[in-house]
Amino acid sequence: MEYEVVIGLEVHVELATNSKIFCSCSAKYGAEQNEHVCPACCGMPGMLPIVNKKVVDLGMTAGMMLNCHINRTTTFDKKNYYYPDLPGAYQTTQLFAPICVNGRVDIETSKGKKSVRIKQIHMEEDAGKLVHDDWRDLTMVDYNRTSVPLVEIVSQPDLSSAEEVVAYLERLRSLLRFAKVSDCRWEQGSMRCDVNLSVREKGSDKLGVRTEMKNMNSLAAITRAIEYETARHIDAIVNKTEELVQETRRWDDEKGKSFAMRTKETAGDYRYFPDPNVMPVVIDDVWYDRIKATLPEFPEIKKQRYMEELGLGDFDASSLVESRAFCDVFEEAYAECGLAKDVANWILKDCANLLNKKQMTADMLAIDGRALGKLIKLVADEKVGRANAKFILAEIFEGATDPEKIAEEKGFIVSNDTGLIEKVVAEIVAADPKSVADYKGGKEKAFMALFGKCMRELRGNCNPQVLRELLLKEIEKA
Amino acid sequence: MQDLLDTLEKVNQLALTQDEKASVQAYFERVAQDLPSFAEVDTQNVTPMVYVMPLSNVLREDESSQPFTRDDLQKGAPEAEDGYWEVPRLIE
Numbered sequence: 001m002e003y004e005v006v007i008g009l010e011v012h013v014e015l016a017t018n019s020k021i022f023c024s025c026s027a028k029y030g031a032e033q034n035e036h037v038c039p040a041c042c043g044m045p046g047m048l049p050i051v052n053k054k055v056v057d058l059g060m061t062a063g064m065m066l067n068c069h070i071n072r073t074t075t076f077d078k079k080n081y082y083y084p085d086l087p088g089a090y091q092t093t094q095l096f097a098p099i100c101v102n103g104r105v106d107i108e109t110s111k112g113k114k115s116v117r118i119k120q121i122h123m124e125e126d127a128g129k130l131v132h133d134d135w136r137d138l139t140m141v142d143y144n145r146t147s148v149p150l151v152e153i154v155s156q157p158d159l160s161s162a163e164e165v166v167a168y169l170e171r172l173r174s175l176l177r178f179a180k181v182s183d184c185r186w187e188q189g190s191m192r193c194d195v196n197l198s199v200r201e202k203g204s205d206k207l208g209v210r211t212e213m214k215n216m217n218s219l220a221a222i223t224r225a226i227e228y229e230t231a232r233h234i235d236a237i238v239n240k241t242e243e244l245v246q247e248t249r250r251w252d253d254e255k256g257k258s259f260a261m262r263t264k265e266t267a268g269d270y271r272y273f274p275d276p277n278v279m280p281v282v283i284d285d286v287w288y289d290r291i292k293a294t295l296p297e298f299p300e301i302k303k304q305r306y307m308e309e310l311g312l313g314d315f316d317a318s319s320l321v322e323s324r325a326f327c328d329v330f331e332e333a334y335a336e337c338g339l340a341k342d343v344a345n346w347i348l349k350d351c352a353n354l355l356n357k358k359q360m361t362a363d364m365l366a367i368d369g370r371a372l373g374k375l376i377k378l379v380a381d382e383k384v385g386r387a388n389a390k391f392i393l394a395e396i397f398e399g400a401t402d403p404e405k406i407a408e409e410k411g412f413i414v415s416n417d418t419g420l421i422e423k424v425v426a427e428i429v430a431a432d433p434k435s436v437a438d439y440k441g442g443k444e445k446a447f448m449a450l451f452g453k454c455m456r457e458l459r460g461n462c463n464p465q466v467l468r469e470l471l472l473k474e475i476e477k478a
Numbered sequence: 479m480q481d482l483l484d485t486l487e488k489v490n491q492l493a494l495t496q497d498e499k500a501s502v503q504a505y506f507e508r509v510a511q512d513l514p515s516f517a518e519v520d521t522q523n524v525t526p527m528v529y530v531m532p533l534s535n536v537l538r539e540d541e542s543s544q545p546f547t548r549d550d551l552q553k554g555a556p557e558a559e560d561g562y563w564e565v566p567r568l569i570e
Contacts (some may be wrong), residue, residue, distance in 0.1 A: 019542035054540035140562035
């Protein structure tokens with residue numbers, strides 16, 4: 001008998017907003033415990049939640065990127081549960097009229113192309129963080145994350161391998177980052193995933209017993225967990241090693257095992273009801289069209305355009321479309337200088353290096369693309385040497401917008417004054433007879449030493465080809 | 479009725495005494511007796527009323543501010559230390 005695994009995912013994504021979903025507290029990650037709290041997100045009685053408009057914008061954006069239908073009237077509901085990570089004893093979420101329904105994400109794996117259906121996307125608040133203190137035998141509560149806005153993206157059970165799950169999650173991440181819905185950082189918990197999995201006889205249309213693994217936060221762990229759970233289910237069915245029950249399980253990546261958390265007995269009894277304190281959100285055509293107009297070109301379409309229209313290679317184009325910020329800077333700089341390959345090089349090498357040094361990610365590249373374009377043009381026109389251009393780039397990183405002005409101020413403009421170059425060359429050659437003799441004796445390196453000295457003396461501001469010719473001429477004379 | 483009471487007790491994390499149970503049950507039974515009269519009302523074309531006010535799109539701009547300090551908020555906390563609220567140990 002052959003078996004197949006059936007997987008559906010619930011993906012939680014923290015939205016890229018400044019403030020929380022129902023109050024004005026900061027939604028920034030990484031503050032000291034309970035620095036970002038107020039009576040509303042602490043669940044104090046009598047507080048009125050007020051919806052952050054940007055959350056609805058981003059919810060709609062996510063839905064449009066995933067080909068969803070947008071519900072023009074969307075409402076919030078209370079999901080009741082007692083746990084101190086949400087101090088009101090309920091989570092405000094969407095059950096009855098979520099913002100988006102019936103979407104589709106197209107993926108590609110070694111087995112070919114596939115469409116994964118999206119059941120719905122709903123907006124909700126995140127829960128706080130609990131730190132269990134074994135020593136003092138108590139639990140410490142941090143409400144910074146409480147009410148940070150999330151969307152939960154619920155797929156249909158259309159996935160049938162760990163490879164497909166990874167392809168789906170990568171695609172989701174790429175689309176949402178491109179549309180600036182979220183930074184989708186697994187390691188910071190701004191993207192996490194619940195895996196619903198069951199096993200059935202191949203070809204059967206009946207689903208098997210389903211288990212859920214919650215809060216998975218890395219692709220490698222998700223892959224291992226799916227492989228483990230699939231094997232466990234098949235073992236239970238074939239060898240009757242255990243009775244499968246519908247339950248939530250915790251994946252322990254270190255032990256490489258899943259463990260039962262809670263059973264069906266109490267699961268799902270959340271007594272949802274409409275939240276009478278949060279008024280319905282009605283999306284009119286003007287609002288809908290405004291969001292539609294902000295949608296970015298899809299990454300793969302952009303990549304194709306970069307290759308076909310701008311002549312970039314596969315590697316450069318793929319690397320650029322990894323990050324929306326890279327693409328934005330690339331397009332601005334290209335519009336300024338028209339040198340696609342040069343712009344790609346400057347972004348993927350020099351800008352990437354600077355980001356690295358500052359411990360920033362690609363998505364944090366926030367420089368004036370036009371300034372970069374102008375700089376690249378100065379280099380291409382041989383007005384500024386490449387080495388000096390790197391100093392100017394560092395200033396552009398700090399917010400500078402006029403590279404030519406910086407070049408003039410710093411004396412970086414390449415001199416076309418051959419008289420000056422000849423004078424410097426003559427001085428250097430006269431002052432270093434040993435290197436001249438070495439070069440004449442066949443030591444190539446000695447030439448480079450002389451060349452370097454001249455370049456330094458000229459502060460990099462000369463055309464290397466001109467310098468080379470004049471230096472060779474001077475050495476011959478010496 | 480007993481099953482319903484047991485479930486409600488559980489999901490609300492309550493531990494009722496026998497006396498309390500008896501009194502809640504009596505109350506629930508009284509409510510249950512009145513329920514059929516609601517069924518007599520024709521609600522075929524009536525949308526359930528959730529919101530008291532006829533309002534929609536009560537929204538705010540995405541601006542952050544921090545008008546309360548942590549210390550203000552933790553003044554009334556039974557247990558707080560080192561900026562954390564502290565609660566009895568919970569492991570799910």
